[in-house]
Amino acid sequence: MKMRERMTGWELLGLGLAGLATFFGVWSLAAVAGLAPPQFLPPPWTVAREFVHLTHEPFVGYTLQQHLASSFMRFGMGFGLAVAIGVPLGLAMGWFRSLDMIVSPLFDALRFVAPIAWVPFAALWFGTGIGGPVLVIFTGAFPPCVINTYRGARFVEPHLIEAARTLGAGNRQIILEVLLPASVPSIVAGLRVSAGLAWQSLVGAELIVASSGIGYLLVKGQANISTDIVMSGMIAIGIVGFVIDTLLQALQRRVQRTRGRA
Amino acid sequence: MLRLAVGAATFAALAVAWYLATSATHFIPPIYLPTPQEVWQALTQIVVTGYADGRLHQHFLHSCGLVLMGFAAAIGIGVPLGMWMGWSWRAEAFVNPVFLLIRPIPPLAWIPLAIVWLGLGDAAKVLVIWFAAFVPAVINSYTGVRTIERHVIEAAQSLGIRGPMLVREILVPGALPLIFTGLRLSLQACWTTLVAAELIGAILGLGHVLYQAGLDIYPAMIVVGMLSVAVAGALMTHVLGWIEKRAMPWRIA
Numbered sequence: 001m002k003m004r005e006r007m008t009g010w011e012l013l014g015l016g017l018a019g020l021a022t023f024f025g026v027w028s029l030a031a032v033a034g035l036a037p038p039q040f041l042p043p044p045w046t047v048a049r050e051f052v053h054l055t056h057e058p059f060v061g062y063t064l065q066q067h068l069a070s071s072f073m074r075f076g077m078g079f080g081l082a083v084a085i086g087v088p089l090g091l092a093m094g095w096f097r098s099l100d101m102i103v104s105p106l107f108d109a110l111r112f113v114a115p116i117a118w119v120p121f122a123a124l125w126f127g128t129g130i131g132g133p134v135l136v137i138f139t140g141a142f143p144p145c146v147i148n149t150y151r152g153a154r155f156v157e158p159h160l161i162e163a164a165r166t167l168g169a170g171n172r173q174i175i176l177e178v179l180l181p182a183s184v185p186s187i188v189a190g191l192r193v194s195a196g197l198a199w200q201s202l203v204g205a206e207l208i209v210a211s212s213g214i215g216y217l218l219v220k221g222q223a224n225i226s227t228d229i230v231m232s233g234m235i236a237i238g239i240v241g242f243v244i245d246t247l248l249q250a251l252q253r254r255v256q257r258t259r260g261r262a
Numbered sequence: 263m264l265r266l267a268v269g270a271a272t273f274a275a276l277a278v279a280w281y282l283a284t285s286a287t288h289f290i291p292p293i294y295l296p297t298p299q300e301v302w303q304a305l306t307q308i309v310v311t312g313y314a315d316g317r318l319h320q321h322f323l324h325s326c327g328l329v330l331m332g333f334a335a336a337i338g339i340g341v342p343l344g345m346w347m348g349w350s351w352r353a354e355a356f357v358n359p360v361f362l363l364i365r366p367i368p369p370l371a372w373i374p375l376a377i378v379w380l381g382l383g384d385a386a387k388v389l390v391i392w393f394a395a396f397v398p399a400v401i402n403s404y405t406g407v408r409t410i411e412r413h414v415i416e417a418a419q420s421l422g423i424r425g426p427m428l429v430r431e432i433l434v435p436g437a438l439p440l441i442f443t444g445l446r447l448s449l450q451a452c453w454t455t456l457v458a459a460e461l462i463g464a465i466l467g468l469g470h471v472l473y474q475a476g477l478d479i480y481p482a483m484i485v486v487g488m489l490s491v492a493v494a495g496a497l498m499t500h501v502l503g504w505i506e507k508r509a510m511p512w513r514i515a
Contacts, residue, residue, distance in 0.1 A: 015355035023360045040379060098268075105269035106276070112492035112499075114454040116370075117469075119461060120476030120484045125294060200368040204458045207373060215371075219462075222374035230378060234371050242366040 078137025094153025148190025332391025
């Protein structure tokens with residue numbers, strides 16, 4: 001690395017602002033100069049106005065908040081289901097060798113099927129309302145939940161397990177009172193990856209099979225060739241994704257502080 | 263050895279269960295889950311006569327080609343940018359805020375915008391694949407350069423190694439392990455994005471097969487499409503792993 005140049009906070013801030021100014025400046029100039037018709041490249045302020053507009057004026061039936069709410073409900077269901085099934089499965093795989101040997105190969109094979117490739121079956125089996133998108137989100141969120149819990153449970157210090165055994169703990173007690181607490185840091189790290197993938201899969205699922213939600217708003221905006229609506233939707237997706245990640249990151253930090261690194 | 267046997271037995275048991283549940287007992291109607299024979303027929307159909315405007319190898323090559331193009335473009339732009347950000351604190355301070363702004367938007371969300379801008383053709387797909395691979399390429403190249411030990415660079419500099427030679431002899435090899443980690447992570451994202459983009463609109467490609475099969479309510483072909491996506495993804499991951507080994511012969515895997 002180059003010698004760390006002495007950079008004051010002001011210089012850092014200045015350069016950062018210059019970067020942002022360049023980005024928005026080039027965008028605005030390109031839009032104003034008419035390099036592309038405004039329909040395709042609206043200037044930043046039009047997008048901002050559209051964003052505000054969408055929060056109180058319904059587009060394809062719902063306002064932006066209502067679209068986000070229905071997306072978030074699907075996200076919550078798919079993610080919740082993945083955690084509810086994935087964490088116990090991971091723990092059981094970490095403890096019972098036979099289960100590990102049976103499930104792991106299936107898992108390795110299924111992992112290569114991209115979550116989005118489940119869309120046709122999701123629509124066929126569960127329709128396009130809630131069930132279809134939830135299945136797609138689930139397939140995206142499930143693997144990190146299982147893998148991280150499994151790793152956490154598999155690498156618990158053996159003498160902890162031996163101590164519990166000596167004290168007469170059964171399978172159930174060992175899983176719940178030794179493996180689970182010891183794998184918490186690893187599980188939380190998995191949850192963060194899982195939530196990110198779930199949110200992405202949700203957007204993908206809603207682009208293809210849904211009749212409401214933030215992804216649906218994007219598709220309809222695209223069909224109307226309203227780039228400002230598409231961009232507003234993208235910003236909303238980015239904000240929600242960022243908030244979800246920040247919350248889980250805070251949880252992860254807290255766990256690391258009290259429990260040590262994963 | 264035991265693991266292998268149990269794994270094989272699991273797959274065999276699953277295949278038998280599939281056969282029993284569909285063909286033998288019609289417990290699950292074929293409209294929800296196709297029978298093994300139907301899947302075999304669908305496979306021969308797409309391989310021999312073609313389905314959704316092309317034969318299997320055409321769809322396959324088309325999708326792989328698009329991923330490679332987007333991926334190569336992302337490496338070509340992302341790696342130098344990331345390394346530059348890792349090298350110069352000023353560059354990092356300049357680029358990072360913009361990057362932080364764009365990063366939370368998942369690659370899939372760029373698909374509608376890409377379609378508005380470039381239509382349903384290949385260009386839109388290459389753009390979204392480029393985007394899916396670009397962010398990890400930048401971040402990992404950046405981190406890769408930052409992890410090079412400082413006295414290695416100082417030693418090289420005191421020996422008079424500068425400019426392009428420093429990049430070629432020190433920075434690239436030093437950052438390479440992390441760069442490959444990033445590429446491996448983003449390859450999967452690239453596939454997901456491509457399949458999604460092809461599901462939304464395409465004339466050829468594995469995602470288009472899935473789309474057409476879903477439209478025709480042809481479950482056997484959906485299975486063939488999903489398997490093809492999985493095989494293509496696995497194949498590319500292996501090729502990347504092979505390149506990784508060749509690119510870093512000094513590392514013992």
